[in-house]
Amino acid sequence: MKEVNIALLGFGTVGTGVYELLIKNSDLIKEKIGIKPIIKKILVKDLKKKREIEVDKNLLTTNVEEILKDPEISIVCELMGGIEPAKEYVLKALKEGKEVVTANKAILAQHGDEIWEEARKRKRFLGFEASVGGGIPIIKTLKEALIGNNIKSIIGIINGTTNYILTKMLENNLSFKDALKAAQAKGYAEADPTLDIKGIDSAHKISILASLAFGFYIPVSKVYIEGIDQIDLMDLKFAKDFGYVVKLLAFALKRKGKIEVRVHPTLIPENHVLTSVRLNYNALYITGDFVGDILLYGLGAGKEPTASAVVSDIIDAIEYSYFGKKPFIKYPLTKNNNFFNIRPIEEVEFKYYFRFSAIDKPGVLSKISGILGKNNISIASVVQIGRQKKKGSVPVVMLTHETKEKNVIKALQEIDKLDVVTAPTKKFRIL
Amino acid sequence: MKEVNIALLGFGTVGTGVYELLIKNSDLIKEKIGIKPIIKKILVKDLKKKREIEVDKNLLTTNVEEILKDPEISIVCELMGGIEPAKEYVLKALKEGKEVVTANKAILAQHGDEIWEEARKRKRFLGFEASVGGGIPIIKTLKEALIGNNIKSIIGIINGTTNYILTKMLENNLSFKDALKAAQAKGYAEADPTLDIKGIDSAHKISILASLAFGFYIPVSKVYIEGIDQIDLMDLKFAKDFGYVVKLLAFALKRKGKIEVRVHPTLIPENHVLTSVRLNYNALYITGDFVGDILLYGLGAGKEPTASAVVSDIIDAIEYSYFGKKPFIKYPLTKNNNFFNIRPIEEVEFKYYFRFSAIDKPGVLSKISGILGKNNISIASVVQIGRQKKKGSVPVVMLTHETKEKNVIKALQEIDKLDVVTAPTKKFRIL
Numbered sequence: 001m002k003e004v005n006i007a008l009l010g011f012g013t014v015g016t017g018v019y020e021l022l023i024k025n026s027d028l029i030k031e032k033i034g035i036k037p038i039i040k041k042i043l044v045k046d047l048k049k050k051r052e053i054e055v056d057k058n059l060l061t062t063n064v065e066e067i068l069k070d071p072e073i074s075i076v077c078e079l080m081g082g083i084e085p086a087k088e089y090v091l092k093a094l095k096e097g098k099e100v101v102t103a104n105k106a107i108l109a110q111h112g113d114e115i116w117e118e119a120r121k122r123k124r125f126l127g128f129e130a131s132v133g134g135g136i137p138i139i140k141t142l143k144e145a146l147i148g149n150n151i152k153s154i155i156g157i158i159n160g161t162t163n164y165i166l167t168k169m170l171e172n173n174l175s176f177k178d179a180l181k182a183a184q185a186k187g188y189a190e191a192d193p194t195l196d197i198k199g200i201d202s203a204h205k206i207s208i209l210a211s212l213a214f215g216f217y218i219p220v221s222k223v224y225i226e227g228i229d230q231i232d233l234m235d236l237k238f239a240k241d242f243g244y245v246v247k248l249l250a251f252a253l254k255r256k257g258k259i260e261v262r263v264h265p266t267l268i269p270e271n272h273v274l275t276s277v278r279l280n281y282n283a284l285y286i287t288g289d290f291v292g293d294i295l296l297y298g299l300g301a302g303k304e305p306t307a308s309a310v311v312s313d314i315i316d317a318i319e320y321s322y323f324g325k326k327p328f329i330k331y332p333l334t335k336n337n338n339f340f341n342i343r344p345i346e347e348v349e350f351k352y353y354f355r356f357s358a359i360d361k362p363g364v365l366s367k368i369s370g371i372l373g374k375n376n377i378s379i380a381s382v383v384q385i386g387r388q389k390k391k392g393s394v395p396v397v398m399l400t401h402e403t404k405e406k407n408v409i410k411a412l413q414e415i416d417k418l419d420v421v422t423a424p425t426k427k428f429r430i431l
Numbered sequence: 432m433k434e435v436n437i438a439l440l441g442f443g444t445v446g447t448g449v450y451e452l453l454i455k456n457s458d459l460i461k462e463k464i465g466i467k468p469i470i471k472k473i474l475v476k477d478l479k480k481k482r483e484i485e486v487d488k489n490l491l492t493t494n495v496e497e498i499l500k501d502p503e504i505s506i507v508c509e510l511m512g513g514i515e516p517a518k519e520y521v522l523k524a525l526k527e528g529k530e531v532v533t534a535n536k537a538i539l540a541q542h543g544d545e546i547w548e549e550a551r552k553r554k555r556f557l558g559f560e561a562s563v564g565g566g567i568p569i570i571k572t573l574k575e576a577l578i579g580n581n582i583k584s585i586i587g588i589i590n591g592t593t594n595y596i597l598t599k600m601l602e603n604n605l606s607f608k609d610a611l612k613a614a615q616a617k618g619y620a621e622a623d624p625t626l627d628i629k630g631i632d633s634a635h636k637i638s639i640l641a642s643l644a645f646g647f648y649i650p651v652s653k654v655y656i657e658g659i660d661q662i663d664l665m666d667l668k669f670a671k672d673f674g675y676v677v678k679l680l681a682f683a684l685k686r687k688g689k690i691e692v693r694v695h696p697t698l699i700p701e702n703h704v705l706t707s708v709r710l711n712y713n714a715l716y717i718t719g720d721f722v723g724d725i726l727l728y729g730l731g732a733g734k735e736p737t738a739s740a741v742v743s744d745i746i747d748a749i750e751y752s753y754f755g756k757k758p759f760i761k762y763p764l765t766k767n768n769n770f771f772n773i774r775p776i777e778e779v780e781f782k783y784y785f786r787f788s789a790i791d792k793p794g795v796l797s798k799i800s801g802i803l804g805k806n807n808i809s810i811a812s813v814v815q816i817g818r819q820k821k822k823g824s825v826p827v828v829m830l831t832h833e834t835k836e837k838n839v840i841k842a843l844q845e846i847d848k849l850d851v852v853t854a855p856t857k858k859f860r861i862l
Contacts, residue, residue: 021579021721031646032578032760129576135722137568137576145560145568147463148452148742215462273728276707290452291566291739294729295714297704298722308722311579319759328750329463 001030004318005040007067009089010080014103015042016052017307018077035318041067064089068096074321075314078102087111094118099317103130103310109204109220112211116332125320127313132205133158135305136298137312138284142212143329149288151213153253158205160280160300161189161196162228162248167278170236176229188280198227199263202250210252210261211332218261224345226264235355235426238385238397239267245275246428258343267353267430346406351430356396356415357423364420365396375411377403393422432461435749436471438498440520441511445534446473447483448738449508466749472498495520499527505752506745509533518542525549530748534561534741540635540651543642547763556751558744563636564589566736567729568743569715573643574760580719582644584684589636591711591731592620592627593659593679598709601667607660619711629658630694633681641683641692642763649692655776657695666786666857669816669828670698676706677859689774698784698861777837782861787827787846788854795851796827806842808834824853830861
């Protein structure tokens with residue numbers, strides 16, 4: 001049986017998962033493709049480190065050149081994470097004529113132009129299924145299954161940590177802080193959760209999906225980002241009373257000739273299928289002009305699901321390597337594109353949820369709604385939640401009709417300066 | 432730009448959709464693959480029939496040989512439906528060295544061994560994405576994205592008609608008959624709805640998915656089938672009271688070394704993500720040993736979604752044709768397989784929902800539960816719904832612990848013979 005040699009760069013959680021999968025399901029894969037994938041080298045930082053699994057010491061190396069310069073290795077899997085040296089190794093591997101598989105969203109979201117261009121120039125396969133959505137086959141679906149479609153929109157819950165926190169807050173009546181601790185205890189959040197809770201991880205991922213969907217490279221720097229660290233349990237509950245569930249959503253969509261790429265907490269109507277995505281699950285809701293609406297749902301992180309995605313790329317890479325074929329489906333189509341513009345958030349129209357903190361006395365609501373009206377914001381419904389028990393402020397929750405973000409920014413600046421308003425107004429966009 | 436010639440066999444709803452997609456999104460596809468797909472011939476029954484869309488008369492032919500014998504046509508798409516002559520044409524096209532795309536679940540579920548064997552022998556691509564789940568990329572996901580996984584189970588809502596009927600019954604308080612009429616009015620059910628409501632359409636589809644997942648051909652004749660035509664609105668409501676939603680599910684799963692392939696109405700716990708699949712939507716819930724649980728959701732039928740799936744296959748077929756490459760991933764692995772057995776339904780263990788129609792007098796429940804106990808069926812909960820208002824029977828609803836189907840068959844035969852039981856007991860399996 002023909003064999004193909006693979007090297008892993010990095011042997012942490014994902015690398016271990018890929019190694020385990022290729023051993024455990026080796027017969028299955030051989031039967032399906034008639035070729036035996038062999039891990040020939042694994043790049044590690046420390047040869048002596050005690051590892052979770054036993055592995056032949058001869059496979060390990062600390063010298064990346066042993067891999068890049070080995071003509072017998074056809075496929076290089078970058079599973080190290082971080083920007084450097086991961087990016088350097090990916091580019092070098094492509095230059096050396098290797099097919100490359102990477103699970104690294106950061107290098108694509110920040111340097112995708114350079115990496116995709118190199119793969120294109122060298123006519124090499126570049127797999128990155130594991131960079132978004134863990135085991136969910138979103139990259140293959142966008143690139144291949146929906147190839148005949150004009151993609152209108154992708155709406156994603158693509159960060160398990162924040163989805164777990166928001167689910168736990170509402171379902172278990174927890175503060176943001178306590179829900180974050182629960183996520184950390186489960187291993188779903190890191191000790192420093194900044195990248196997740198600030199929405200940056202989601203932004204990396206939607207940058208990649210937007211680039212695929214719209215055909216030109218959209219780096220993470222072009223993504224509008226808001227996280228969930230400012231969310232109060234109170235708002236999740238008020239939203240629920242109005243028939244909405246709050247999720248951190250990532251959007252990539254095309255409207256009236258412009259593109260919007262953004263990440264922010266969003267109120268979703270209760271009957272929308274995305275509200276059934278609970279805990280650490282991820283989901284992608286895609287609308288295409290022919291396929292209509294489809295949803296892909298699954299575990300967006302973790303050793304095994306990510307290994308499943310990496311191995312799917314490895315098999316595709318083997319096929320490329322075996323047939324010596326050139327990349328067939330092009331992505332992103334162009335390095336840069338001047339025809340489309342990305343619409344700034346200020347120009348996007350939303351319905352909004354506002355929570356004002358206002359002194360409970362006559363005339364306050366009239367002041368607030370006066371300012372809203374002046375700024376072209378029309379109120380859909382308003383609820384003052386309970387009368388105050390002691391002197392102080394009460395929450396006033398309001399839903400609006402559609403209006404431009406810039407109107408809202410202006411109105412809230414004015415409202416938050418009112419004497420009768422005791423804290424900055426909370427604002428969430430509605431799907 | 433290089434061109435590839437395609438022929439369509441059949442020009443009904445799906446054929447028209449494929450034609451429209453390839454025209455409307457022609458530039459998009461050319462940009463992505465660098466090749467122009469051209470429809471060179473369309474096989475129709477009647478050249479003079481008035482058609483929904485305008486099409487160059489020179490494309491139409493009633494003579495299939497004009498297509499099969501044309502060396503310039505590389506790809507043949509069978510979109511006729513039915514067994515013959517569709518099967519004959521597919522086999523002939525493969526013999527003539529064409530890559531073949533088909534949307535025909537029936538020929539694969541009934542003659543898949545012969546068709547897959549021919550494709551294998553001739554080393555040709557055989558695409559059938561559109562045969563299951565419309566625009567949902569379930570075939571590509573099973574074949575390629577999950578290639579590294581041992582598939583443990585596939586649970587599908589793969590018939591939009593029955594899902595629409597069950598949703599409407601519960602949500603709009605309709606009888607089966609009225610909900611069926613509503614489905615027919617919407618165009619979701621045919622004038623003769625037998626194939627859908629009897630579960631046969633779902634059985635065809637799960638036969639194909641099971642063959643892919645377990646690696647050997649499992650024809651529809653091996654699928655246990657129960658439809659939804661015996662479901663009362665009453666049972667949907669009782670199930671809901673117990674915290675369940677009733678759906679027609681198709682199962683392909685591997686347990687304790689044996690395979691189960693079956694279609695039947697099933698009670699799903701309310702918090703399961705499959706319960707959010709409403710109306711005419713389809714969904715596939717797949718569990719693999721590495722990927723964990725994933726769900727694919729979307730429109731399982733209709734002109735545009737099906738065209739999206741066919742075109743995805745066409746592009747794959749173009750790649751095969753362009754590179755002259757041989758099929759790489761093998762499916763099903765073997766024509767027949769003696770290592771696995773299909774477990775007969777009698778040997779499968781389920782939890783059950785029973786609705787007995789019993790005379791409302793003392794001692795009845797004791798008689799029924801006595802027979803159940805004797806047959807190793809243990810009761811989890813029981814509710815007698817209301818007291819009777821006039822002389823007659825009352826529904827007694829019961830949920831059981833796990834037991835083998837054969838125990839249930841035996842017990843219900845005995846129970847239904849009791850004098851105090853006035854109608855055959857309704858039985859549903861619980862997920």
